[in-house]
Amino acid sequence: MTSASAPAAGTGGRVLDHPARDEIRVEAVLHALSDPMRLRIVRELAAAGSELSCSCFELPVTKSTTTHHFRVLRESGIVQQVYRGTAKMNGLRRDDLEELFPGLLDHVLDAADRQARRIGEER
Template identity: 80%
Template sequence: MTAASAPATSTAEAGGRVLDHPARDEIRIEGVLHALSDPMRLRIVRELAAADAELTCSCFELPVSKSTSTHHFRVLRESGIVRQIYRGTAKMNGLRRDDLDALFPGLLDSVLDAANRQLRRVGEDR
C-alpha cells in the first residue's frame, strides 16, 4: 500500500496519545477550502508557512479562548492541512504541504499569497 492509498493514519506519541489524520487520498477540496475560510485558521496556516517548520500550539497568539484554539487546530488536522504530533508534552503542528501540493497544485501558495495581499491591503487580522 502506498502512502497515497493508505487508510487514515493515527500518530501515537508520548503517553500513548493518538491523533487521527486523513490519508492523502482522503483529503477533499471541500474540507480544505472550508478550513481555510476561517480567519483564525488561515492565520495559523500563514504562520506555519512563514515558519517553514513545526510549531507548538502555544506559539500562536490567537485572540480566542484555548478551547476555540483547540477547535481550530482540530479542523485543520481533520481537513488534512496540518499534521499534529506529540513531542513530549508539546503538540507540534506542521503543514502537510507535500500532500496539498500533490492533490491541489498551487492552491496553498495561491491562498497564502491572496491572504498576505489582503493583510497588506486592509491591515492586521480582525
C-alpha cells in the same frame, strides 16, 4: 480517518487521527481556510517553515476555540499534529496538498498576504 503514525517514544502513545492523503477533500480544505483564525494559523506555520507548538500561537480566542480551530485544520488534512513530550506540534502537510491540489495552498497564502497588506493587518 487513519492514524498519522505509530506512537513515538515518550508520547505516551497519544496519536491523533489524520486523513490519509487520498481522503483529503478540496471542499474540506477550502472550508478550513475560510475562517480568519485558521487562515492565520496556516499563514504562521507557512512563515515559520517548520513545526510549531500550539502554545506558539497568540490568538484572540479562548483555548477551547483555539483547540477547535486546530482540530478542523487537522481533520481537513491541512496540518499534521504530533505529540512531542507534552507539546502538540503542528506542521503543514504541504507535500500532500501540493500533490492533490497543485498551487492551491501557495495561491491562498499569497492572496491572504496581499489582503493583509491592503488592509494593514499584522501577521
